[in-house]
Amino acid sequence: MKETWRRFKKNRFAFVGFLFIALILVVAILAKWIVPFDPYYMDTNSTLTAPNSEHWFGTDQFGRDIFSRILYGTQISLKVGLIAVGFSLFFGTIIGIVAGYFGGKIDQILSRITDVLFSFPDILLALVIMAILGPSLTNLMIAIGIVYTPIFARIARGAVLNIRDSLYIEAARSMGVNSFQIMLRHILPNSLAPLIVQVTLSFAFAILAEAALSFLGLGVSPDTPSWGIMLSEAKDWMEISWWTAIFPGIAITLAVLSFNIMGDGLRDALDPRLKNER
């Protein structure tokens, strides 16, 4: 563990990503106290004002402060990331471990289902699931969670296959430890490394997916300070006010970038043998 942390810290790129994520987390927690303006407050007297000393990132068509909205947006992004990734981690890991451990027919079926889910572009799948569930933040998180479940299933399965036939599992089995115990005590901890990496990378995907769905107007409620919604609204106004389109985009890119480079760094640190590819 210590060794991992040392290796991780050595990777300056990844460490910066980690620090930035920490910053996002702090902003999300403290948003209520640190925003200069109420992100929902509409000041009809200062609509679409360019960035200035009062409104650092300018205001939108309702006169809402873009900087405050972007700070609040961290809450939405992190919430979506946390719950969606939590969802796919939980279900994906169970499916993957079950498939890998039992093998045979169960594995065949579960793997084919995963293949099928993989064949649909994630945005399309998420859009259809949203259509089934109806638009809301909760449903959005579930939809993204379902879409990314197969990745976790595949990774968990792979990890299980690697160690399923190893000696100590054999030993545990011969000592009469039941399957559930073996999975929980022995297999799961040994699959952790690749899963942690995937969690970090999936955070990046989830933030992107939320932004994309909100951008299409099929995500969260339209007054939510979500970066994707801000961008989608900006599209109509950027002709006369570029700042509406610039800052939310930077926020998304930075957040996603942080999770991506941290995930990358974690992969190198946790398992130097793993390839630098996606």
Place this chain on the structure above:
Amino acid sequence: MFAYILRRLLIAIPVLFGISVLAFFMVRLVPGDTVTAMLGTNYNEAQAEILRQKYGLDQSLLVQYGIWIMSVLKGDLGISSLTNEPVIEILINRLPITLELTVISILFALLIAIPLGTIAALKRNTPVDYGASFFGMFGISVPNFWLGTLMILYFSLHLSWLPSSGFVPLSDGIWMNLKTMIMPGIALGTSVGAVTMRMTRSSMLEVLGEEYMKMAKAKGVTNSRLIWKHGLRNALVPVVTVLGIQAGYLLGGSIIIEQIFSLPGIGQLALQAITNRDYSLLQGAMLFIASAFVLINLAVDIIYALINPKIRYS
């Protein structure tokens, strides 16, 4: 060899079957009634009943799926409730646009990925390499829809070089057509370029470490010839596979990019099918997109097997 291809084909069949099941039942889960949507303003109970019978909607779901899949196998994907045209015709009409968009993005991606990846590998751990790494990370992190928006902002609104959206068919002139496709192509291709660049770099690094490269060098083959002829050719083999997987990303990305740039392709169609609750169109589009993904990857695997003699066909 043929055994391998046959085996890959056999694996694809259950997946294609699964896709059809998923597309069919997911669309059935979407709230709303197909017949109601189909009749729209002309709704009346008697006509609805006739239509339900005609489309077998009065039968059980399983039977309905059976009917649907049989007609799909005959190339009939049903009638769109939005336009009253056969779904298959709509898909075929729109396919060229998405195809062109995809080709342009892949070309753009390769155009940056291969030189940049190769140079990064050759100049490992230099600022060039770090720059390339950063581009790689940035490219997969930047949302394509924001990139598209920014390009519209700069190239269309600010410089007035390119139309901000809309589509001009190839038949109206290649230049006119390219003007409408170049920005969406770049917006969509950037992330593919980044991924491919990372792949090229690591694969090139691996090849550079191989024995035969060292041998060739020892034999006195000149450096640039060595890299371009021996190195790159071998390094590109895994890159092809990555491109296959990226096809899925491209198809998904086309939904949002086509929407931004108002390109009437398959992606925009899928979105329209969802927003208009056009069930047969949605079913058809989902089936089409997912099958395309499977078939592209099948093709890539087969090509991979053909160009890479090292693969084991077990």
Place this chain on the structure above:
Amino acid sequence: MKRLVGLFGVVLLLLLAACSGNQGSTSENEEKPNPNDQLESTGEPIEGGKLTIVDLNDAQGLDPHSETNAQSMHYIENMYNTLFKYKEGTYGEIEGDLVEEYEISEDGKVYTFTLHEGVKFHNGDDLTSKDVKYSIERIVEQLVRAPQFEDVESIETPDDKTVIVNLKKPVAPFLTFLAYPMNAIVNQTVVEENGGKLDNADAGSGPFQLVHWKKDQEMVLDKFTDYFKEGLPYLDQVTWKAVPDETSRTTAIRNKEIDIILQLSPKDIQLLSKSEDLTVEPVTGTYWEYIGLNVTAGPLKEKAVRQAIATAIDREAMNKSVKFGQATILTGGPIPEGHWADAKLDTYSKSDIEKAKSLLKEAGYEDGFNITLKVGQNKAQVDAAQVVKQQLQPIGIDVEILQQEDSIFFDALGKKDFEMSIVGWVGFVDPDEFLYNIFHTEEVWNQQGYSNPEVDRLLEEGRETADQDERFEIYKKAQSIIVDEAPMVFLYANQHASAIQKGVHGFDVNPTVSTKSLENTWIDR
């Protein structure tokens, strides 16, 4: 059954409303010089030329009798003729199109129409009184606009040029109905050749004939050389394009790739007005927007609650942030200034939070309540929803905005599956069209579930009364009751504006959004 049909009707009509959104409205209509005078004074019409015109969305289909949205209407109306048409440059007046002369009996129940000589369909057939009879019957069969003809008792065709329509009772807006561009006269033979459907076919006699329609790309119309109006149309070809993206439309017209943009958004009105190569013409629109309050359940059942909402809303501020201040706020009824039936009520002249609070208290909701506000994909309406949410917060009403896909949204409205909604309505021409369908009890488009016997009586009376002054009083009374009971909170009437390339003459920007004036349009460049 009819009711259900209507529900879908409203879904689509509102879709048209939603699609045709983003306009603004002005109160200075009458002060503006008539755009036609201005345009026609520039010289003799020149024949020939091709024109490209851009709309927000593509048409759904080309069947005049079953389509309901404004985009389809634009495509259709230039391929067909109607018995009457809206007079260019006016609001609310009509003139003959296919009809050369007409007579209305004393009791207002018998209409005798004489058709123009030598009208030909695009396929060369003669247009006769039989086609008129067939078309009206087909409109009724297709259900969408059947209510407009529900009082038709019989149609006689004594000869090829004469049509006699017998009504069960007087219908004051009957000629206005006949002028509606989608109540077109179709060629029976062509309808039958196409299996009864005209979704992709041209069965018209209008100034232009269909060349091709590539959905979501373009629709091309060629000049019909045998058009019955001598010398018309001037243009050789008209190309329609659907460009939903506002930015690309404005870029295209600046780059001279297109000649006319329909339905400019308030933002684009501002932007394009500055351009010297363009004429931007705004007229008072008939498209108004409102907050729908479902009166059948929950807190909104209480009149005082509805009044509280109507009182709390600051329409001026809303107009400013949603419509760039270019719409005309509606502090009274929906019929805008400039229309003869404007009741000039000023019930909710300005936002009054204190009064709204006391109204809520009166209804027993002094602690406020939570409520859902549904809205579709129309940007301006989504924006308005956000403002409404903010404006209702001070009186303790916590609004949750639910944005839905249009098809789901309009379906929900039709099923009264909503608490609050924001949407628009195209009033068109006659006050009957503004009010009857949406406020009469159990009427098919009465989504708010509003019912008041007195209003019903007035609306029925207005429909049967011929005298305009009497009708004014009737509709004034009806509007004042409706405004007071507030099943809808009227927000603003939009402006209808088009951007036109300099050198394009004779195109009439009409409040009814009709583009029939293309037959008189010519290009000089």
